[in-house]
Amino acid sequence: MIETGEILQTMRMIQEENFDIRTITMGINLLDCADPDAECCGQRVYDKICRLAARLVPVGEEIERELGIPIVNKRISVTPVSMICQGDPRPIARWLDRAALEMGVNFLGGYSALMQKGATAADERLLSSIPEVLAETERLCSSVNVASTRAGINMDAVRRMGEIVRETAELTCERDGLGCAKLVVFANAVEDNPFMAGAFCGAGEPECAVNVGVSGPGVVKTALEAVRGAPFDVVAETVKRTAFKITRVGQLVAREAAQRLSVRFGIVDLSLAPTPARGDSVAHILTEMGVEMAGAPGTTAALALLNDAVKKGGVMASNHVGGLSGAFIPVSEDIGMIEAAQAGALTLEKLEAMTCVCSVGLDMIAIPGDTSAATIAGIIADEAAIGVVNNKTTAVRIIPAIGKKAGDTVEFGGLLGHAPVIPVNQFKCDDFIARGGRIPAPLHALRN
Amino acid sequence: MTKALISVTGLDATGIIACVATKLSEMNINILDITQTILDGYFTMMMVVDLDGAQRPFAEIDEAFDPIRAQLRMTIHLQRMDIFDAMHRI
Numbered sequence: 001m002i003e004t005g006e007i008l009q010t011m012r013m014i015q016e017e018n019f020d021i022r023t024i025t026m027g028i029n030l031l032d033c034a035d036p037d038a039e040c041c042g043q044r045v046y047d048k049i050c051r052l053a054a055r056l057v058p059v060g061e062e063i064e065r066e067l068g069i070p071i072v073n074k075r076i077s078v079t080p081v082s083m084i085c086q087g088d089p090r091p092i093a094r095w096l097d098r099a100a101l102e103m104g105v106n107f108l109g110g111y112s113a114l115m116q117k118g119a120t121a122a123d124e125r126l127l128s129s130i131p132e133v134l135a136e137t138e139r140l141c142s143s144v145n146v147a148s149t150r151a152g153i154n155m156d157a158v159r160r161m162g163e164i165v166r167e168t169a170e171l172t173c174e175r176d177g178l179g180c181a182k183l184v185v186f187a188n189a190v191e192d193n194p195f196m197a198g199a200f201c202g203a204g205e206p207e208c209a210v211n212v213g214v215s216g217p218g219v220v221k222t223a224l225e226a227v228r229g230a231p232f233d234v235v236a237e238t239v240k241r242t243a244f245k246i247t248r249v250g251q252l253v254a255r256e257a258a259q260r261l262s263v264r265f266g267i268v269d270l271s272l273a274p275t276p277a278r279g280d281s282v283a284h285i286l287t288e289m290g291v292e293m294a295g296a297p298g299t300t301a302a303l304a305l306l307n308d309a310v311k312k313g314g315v316m317a318s319n320h321v322g323g324l325s326g327a328f329i330p331v332s333e334d335i336g337m338i339e340a341a342q343a344g345a346l347t348l349e350k351l352e353a354m355t356c357v358c359s360v361g362l363d364m365i366a367i368p369g370d371t372s373a374a375t376i377a378g379i380i381a382d383e384a385a386i387g388v389v390n391n392k393t394t395a396v397r398i399i400p401a402i403g404k405k406a407g408d409t410v411e412f413g414g415l416l417g418h419a420p421v422i423p424v425n426q427f428k429c430d431d432f433i434a435r436g437g438r439i440p441a442p443l444h445a446l447r448n
Numbered sequence: 449m450t451k452a453l454i455s456v457t458g459l460d461a462t463g464i465i466a467c468v469a470t471k472l473s474e475m476n477i478n479i480l481d482i483t484q485t486i487l488d489g490y491f492t493m494m495m496v497v498d499l500d501g502a503q504r505p506f507a508e509i510d511e512a513f514d515p516i517r518a519q520l521r522m523t524i525h526l527q528r529m530d531i532f533d534a535m536h537r538i
Contacts, residue, residue: 001496002532006532007453009536010531010532011455062507065506066506066527068528069531245535248535252534
């Protein structure tokens with residue numbers, strides 16, 4: 001029998017420490033929807049999504065009610081659109097956005113292209129359409145993979161993405177560059193990621209599967225409050241135990257959802273995903289460990305311990321772990337990161353160092369509006385290099401704040417939060433980016 | 449057996465257990481375990497029940513407590529035991 005203390009602990013995690021299931025994301029394969037006619041393809045895509053995801057939101061709400069735990073988002077990820085699109089991809093984007101609205105999901109990911117080694121004609125068409133599509137659609141998210149450990153870094157794609165990020169910011173400048181919050185540039189993108197904006201359903205995925213992302217930075221912080229001043233052995237153990245409990249609930253929700261929707265259970269993503277709400281911050285876990293603010297010396301080591309302990313605790317709690325798994329460090333979506341950026345504790349260079357040991361990369365960072373496309377491409381190249389060399393996923397989701405300078409604030413609202421604009425190194429990299437071509441895969445790509 | 453936890457919290461008053469237990473009995477829901485205490489004037493009760501006898505959807509059972517929630521001004525949560533088992537038992 002479960003003891004009263006255990007019941008109270010679970011209830012406190014949910015009611016006071018913001019423990020929730022961050023997302024149930026249904027991955028849907030769209031390869032069979034390809035059609036030379038874009039409208040026809042779009043219609044088939046719409047019909048398939050509406051058929052498979054019809055019960056996604058109601059089932060999510062049922063589970064939420066029965067288990068008494070919030071399931072914050074119900075979302076859909078689809079096959080990268082460049083793989084099914086034989087002409088203009090824009091009509092497909094409109095159909096996808098309509099499907100997301102019809103299904104009641106807040107985001108649908110997969111307006112994507114995988115071009116780590118080179119671009120197909122469809123990839124090129126999709127890339128060119130991204131700024132317009134993100135400005136015109138509400139719920140569609142886009143991602144582009146420009147590098148991998150096996151293929152190296154496609155510097156032509158990196159250069160193009162610098163331009164695309166800028167164009168997207170310009171087209172959505174009246175909403176503080178909101179389009180860029182829906183656009184991720186990846187290295188080593190994963191095929192089963194449930195988190196937006198970078199979710200897509202990879203070519204190796206089944207017809208339809210449910211992937212679940214857990215959360216709970218507030219729970220980890222509270223657990224660490226009980227071991228203040230203790231050595232790191234104790235800190236790591238405490239994080240592991242907490243991550244285990246959190247992930248077990250994620251596993252339960254994933255199993256229930258897959259069963260009720262009659263689809264495959266894909267993975268549980270063992271992530272600590274913050275929100276702008278107080279008590280839901282990854283940065284505050286780092287300050288609880290003893291750094292004055294995120295960004296202070298010691299921050300990278302603290303994050304490395306956290307990221308590793310979350311995985312070690314979580315991996316025992318689920319039979320399939322995947323996605324991005326680790327600690328997210330988005331700036332605008334984390335109150336502790338926002339405060340640190342405002343105080344000047346957190347610089348772009350420190351954030352880059354932190355991405356070497358966190359689950360993803362430079363995330364939701366507002367930069368001055370006059371930052372050139374080449375400089376953005378340089379930032380993307382640096383981040384991709386970290387991912388490629390360290391055999392991990394890295395990503396860049398930065399928002400050039402058009403008309404704003406360092407110290408100003410951008411406001412996205414809701415889960416996307418707000419962020420101070422942080423300065424970018426003023427020295428140029430135009431000649432470096434202009435070279436193009438491909439940075440070869442590192443030696444350790446040859447593992448066979 | 450579909451086990452669920454009913455947690456009842458709020459200012460103490462006469463007849464809280466009677467009220468909740470009567471409702472459960474009306475719905476043919478068997479009580480398996482009860483823990484109850486008063487903390488600083490706050491009534492706190494946890495009941496483990498078996499929902500199978502009710503033979504109706506979870507949401508409907510939960511909604512059946514709405515009149516009691518309003519009448520007693522108590523917070524009444526109904527949730528399946530699976531979440532506690534998942535978190536605390538291997």
